[in-house]
Amino acid sequence: MPLALLKHGLFGRFQTPKRQIPAPRPLAKSYDVVIIGGGGHGLAAAYYLAKNYGIRKVAVLDKGYIGGGNTARNTAIIRANYLTPEGVLFYKESMELWETLSQDLDFNIMYSQRGHFTLAHTDAAIRTMRWRAEVNKQLGVQSEVIGLDEIAKIEPTLNLSRDVRYPILGALWHPVGSTARHDAVAWGYAQRAAEMGVEIHQLTDVTGFEITGNRITGVKTNRGDIACGKVLQAVAGNTSVVSAMAGLRLPIRTVPLQACVSQPLKRFLDTIIVSGSLHCYIWQSQRGELVMGGAVDPYPLYGTRSTLDFKEGLQAHILELFPFLAEVRMMRQWAGMADMTPDFAPVMGKTHLDNYYIDAGWGTWGFKATPVCGKRMAECVATDVTPELISTFVWDRFSRFDQLGEAGAASVGH
């Protein structure tokens, strides 16, 4: 390396590093599949369409830049300890994909298995956790209700004192809970998809659809119109805006979800700590920053502003868990626009139009589903059959009063 450096320095014969994403080019006249939304979900779907089904004439359109929306705004937590069998099986598959994703993509997504606690502060929470643990174990997901002794062994810095407003009574322990570098997930999928021929068009805003009969035949954008075989939409936050162009009303509200990080600290926290009752969660990133967040804002908004009220409420609870953080400063704050559904489960699969597919309703829990969503939505688009694994997430379940009760495990359970 030093010799090569010297040689290149003296003679200037260096190779320009390869672009991760090919340079922008004009839109083609038509594509087999147009994917709206260049976040993790859309890019993963493009990757699996090309890799698993050989469908390479695919365009991913994003009105901003790739991975610039909720992919960059989530708090990067991955787990599979949901409540309903449908949810557990779905995230279990996602977890399996996560575990080998760096190798599969040959791109370091910094996947880090660190263990995940969901704290219980009430008897009712303990009961739900036992239920969750049993459902999880039955389906092969590691999950256990543990007491204070065991919590103290795994996470000795956590405040287990009874001298707080909501003392900790126990926890649901999920040893395979993990984190990953969220931007890298988008970049990795984008790079590998582009290598297989997928076109990624950033700064390309979809403004409408050409609908003939029961099909979308064209997509209108600020850079010209394109014909399309099929359309997949994965634009969390703006889901209702795009779906309205296709004449579809959804059970979704757009609500901001806020988060923040502290200044970097010496490593003290190995696990991910979540408290549903206190509406907060915290983990320490590889840079030493504490990543913290809570529940969504109390009312809908198409915006990503941060509020002091949220920080005050959040930090009051965080300080019950880790009182010694009282003097630590907060470094960054941000928000993302989350698609909230009434039953805290997503909206996925086929829609009212024959060639229009949707991946939406991801609320506050979409990041951890990125690989499985990409894989299963690619299957749905390629085969035109809704995979069994996501069939319960169909958009019109509400008109049949057939909701999925995932709120108990998803509301703040990032």
Next chain:
Amino acid sequence: MKIMNCPLNGPRNISEFAYGGDVRPIPADDAEPKAWADYLYMKSNQPGIAVEWWIHVPTSYWFMAERDLRTDEILATYPPKLPATGTAS
């Protein structure tokens, strides 16, 4: 803190209020289940000005508010106009 003007109690902190959903017409008693499902769950959810139900929690007073969903600006608040005939948003 953000301030909302309650038609009954005057300007108060936003934390004293709770959001109650869009103002929209209630289906007839004998409407089809599908109409009720649509009323309960389906949302237009467009970025624009919405007419919403809000409650001032300490006094349990329900009222209507017009709010811009793009900027979070509260444009007007007033006592409920019944029957609710706004458009879903």
